[in-house]
Amino acid sequence: MIGLLPRRVLPVLMYHRIGEVGQADPSLTVTPPTFARHLDWINARGFRTLSLDEAHDAFRSRRFPRRSVLLTIDDGFDETLRTAAPLLAAAGQRATVFVPSGLLGREARLEPSYGGSQAHRPVSGSIVDGAGLTAWVNAGHGVGSHSLTHADLTKISAAEAAREATESKRLLEDLLGREILDFCYPYAHHDPAARQAARAAGYRAAYAGEPPTQSLWALPRMMVFPDDSERRFARKLYGYYYWLSAWHKRVLRTSDEQ
Ligand SMILES: [Zn+2]
Numbered sequence: 001m002i003g004l005l006p007r008r009v010l011p012v013l014m015y016h017r018i019g020e021v022g023q024a025d026p027s028l029t030v031t032p033p034t035f036a037r038h039l040d041w042i043n044a045r046g047f048r049t050l051s052l053d054e055a056h057d058a059f060r061s062r063r064f065p066r067r068s069v070l071l072t073i074d075d076g077f078d079e080t081l082r083t084a085a086p087l088l089a090a091a092g093q094r095a096t097v098f099v100p101s102g103l104l105g106r107e108a109r110l111e112p113s114y115g116g117s118q119a120h121r122p123v124s125g126s127i128v129d130g131a132g133l134t135a136w137v138n139a140g141h142g143v144g145s146h147s148l149t150h151a152d153l154t155k156i157s158a159a160e161a162a163r164e165a166t167e168s169k170r171l172l173e174d175l176l177g178r179e180i181l182d183f184c185y186p187y188a189h190h191d192p193a194a195r196q197a198a199r200a201a202g203y204r205a206a207y208a209g210e211p212p213t214q215s216l217w218a219l220p221r222m223m224v225f226p227d228d229s230e231r232r233f234a235r236k237l238y239g240y241y242y243w244l245s246a247w248h249k250r251v252l253r254t255s256d257e258q
Helices: 032-044 052-061 078-091 130-138 158-176 192-200 230-237 240-257
Strands: 012-015 068-074 096-099 107-110 123-126 142-145 182-184 205-207
Touching: 032 078, 032 230, 052 068, 052 205, 068 078, 078 123, 078 130, 096 130, 096 182, 130 142, 130 158, 142 158, 158 192, 192 205, 230 240
Parallel strands: 012 068, 068 096, 096 142, 142 182, 182 205
Antiparallel strands: 107 123
16 A cells, blocks of 8 residues: 555665675665764654564554664675674664575675666675674664575465575574564565465564555565665655655656556
8 A cells, every 4th residue: 555644654764785885786885974874864863763573563553653763784794784783883773684594604696676777786795694693683783584595585486485484584593592573575575475475484574665565564665775865865764755755656657647
């Protein structure tokens, strides 16, 4: 359902790589100064970054605390977590990483999926290892599953999707000694079978992308781009972004039909 009113949503921001651009895709990479600036914008507006438990409570009850935001980071590149952790600590804020748990400590090359007609380069680098992920959790940050191998659940069999959802949960739980209750679809792609795989694996919710829905199995997130202006970033923080983009799409659709 699009057209949610701003007050009826918890803003969930989605990052991918945080670090130096180097060979990486600049459109999916937020540099350390830019990430620090985003945290300043969050603090300047008195926003608090939520834990996954708090975010889940909000989505389940549909009672959205004011000036609250969930920061999520997909893929768990080692450089990203090493870069983000001290900046988050300095800002007194927290984030949640969604990791493909079968790739911990390994080099990964993830195919791009965002940007429509824009040509994105694959995102590559080493994924955080077990010790790094443990340190991340001990610093007060959250962890969820991003499948086992970063497979697109909409393109594999139901049995494979079930394994991606179930095995990734078990691996993270064995490593961290805590329940892993939140899933995030690789590429934000999901369909009824993918949502069923996440549900059957014992998660309580699954994060996706846009458009915003009220389903716990397709929780909405907004991509943060490195060139977001303060105004555009603030629209995402306050949830106006959803409303404006839904309105914008409606206008576009209307003009298409004319
Ligand atoms: Zn991903």
